[in-house]
Amino acid sequence: MSDNMVLRGAKLTDGRKVDIAIVDGVIAEVAEAGSGGIAGGRELDCSGLFVSSGWIDLHVHAFPELHPYGDEIDEIGVKQGVTVIVDAGSCGADRIGDLAASRAAALTTVFALLNVSRVGLQRIDELSDLAWLDKEQAMQAVRLYPDFIVGWKARMSGSVVRENGIRPLEIAKELAEATGLPLMVHIGSAPPKVEEILPLLTRGDVVTHYLNGKSNRLFQADGRPIPALIEAVARGVRMDVGHGTASFSFGTAEAAKHSGVRFDTISSDIYRGNRQNGPVYSLAHVLSKFLALNYSLSEVIGAVTANAAQWLGKPELGRIQAGDRANLTLFSVTGEQITFVDSEGATRIGEHQIIARGVYTNGRFIAC
Ligand SMILES: [Zn+2]
Structure with a gap:
């Protein structure tokens, strides 16, 4: 009915x-x-x-049993005005079937980026052991859930990769190429440095947390973008906000606006903790921050509608x-x-x- x-x-x-x-x-x-x-x-x-058109949040954590990075689908979806969420790597091949099954009880439409590590966010150092980057198992998951898995996720920061440096990203890129799916890369504290990460990304790949204020960020102390960022944008690498608990700085956002490095998509990186206690609260709250940065309402809403739908290859989700x-x-x-x-x-x-x-x-x- x-x-x-x-x-x-x-x-x-x-x-x-x-x-x-x-x-x-x-x-x-x-x-x-x-x-x-x-x-x-x-x-x-x-x-x-x-x-x-219904808002699309390209970076959320919608697998409730995971701590700290988990939440209930509809709490971060339809109850917040978000009709489509993309779970950004909560699950790898081990649990992606459970996430896929959880859609049946939800009113929100859910897609997933498959964590290149089979353990996903059952650990928060999921790329620290290369044995967890099981390529055959990951490819099998993509074959099993072709309408659900829309890309890959790799979290490239020091606490996640530990001694493995850039190697997990090289493997992620091999998986992305083998499947023809894009890759979303989280950037954070080094190692690896952003100067090592960006050159591996190609057209359609996404950098999430691009406005973080950490020392390993995309903008120099004087606010200018690092050369590798300018080159990545020119190649068609997309910039996603992924606000999160620790990954959005007004100072960096102002530097990005001043230098014309625009967001393609605005996402929340929402999960239970930063929804209940801030600084995320909701996708709408994150969008409002971009009005405070003097972006227009149509630019801000376009980032969670037409732009996100285009990246998903589902333009019908981004129009009325x-x-x-x-x-x-x-x-x-x-x-x-x-x-x-x-x-x-x-x-x-x-x-x-x-x-x-x-x-x-x-x-x-x-x-x-
Ligand atoms: Zn995240």
Whole structure:
């Protein structure tokens, strides 16, 4: 049973107001607000609200039993206005089947990046033993879940790789090439250094945590991007925010904006701890920080809709179009002043806050 309904008078980020009719979970019509051509089903007055295609969070941790990096799918999905989440490497080949099975009980659509280590985040040093980088087992998982696994994940920081340096990334890249799937690489504290990591990445690969403020970061002390970053962006390597507990610095974000190294996608790296205690709280909260950095609403929302959908190779998830399955997020933009805190305790004052109000996805309307 799908919820047939008409969303009346919601605003798009380009300022147009529309009525959207949904029949049997599919967008039947998108019309200029008040044009009256559409009717049927439940009416929802959306005046004062914005509508976009459903938000996509490209970096979350949605395998609840893992500590510290785990959470419940719908808590970080539809309840926060996020219709599609991509679990970023919580599981390797050992547990990816359990993550795939957990989708059945969720209202949120879930995809996964397979951790190149078979143990995934059952350990937080999952690349410290090369025996866990079992290529045949990893390839087998990709063959088993072709509609679920959308890429690979490798966490390239010192506490994860320990003595193995750049070697896990070389193996990850071999897996990515063998499967034709992109690779998301987490950057953090060295070793390895970002200057060793970036040259291995090619078009379509993603650097997550690109705005971190750690010493092994992508921007020099004077704020200019390191040469390897400029080269990577020119090759088509994509930049993802992956805010997380420790990986978003306002200072770095300002340097990136000043030097024109734009985000492709804004993701949260959300899990139980940073959802409940900050500094992430929600994808909407992370998006609001980018309004405080003076990005426009359409740039910010575009990063979690069209841009993310394009990277997934699923453009229909990033648009509002008659004939597509309805995948929508309703949100408001409030005007109260708010103090935002980054991963290092630095603050900025914002004038606006994005608040998720509801989603329509998989045939159902869910209020936030
Ligand atoms: Zn993460």
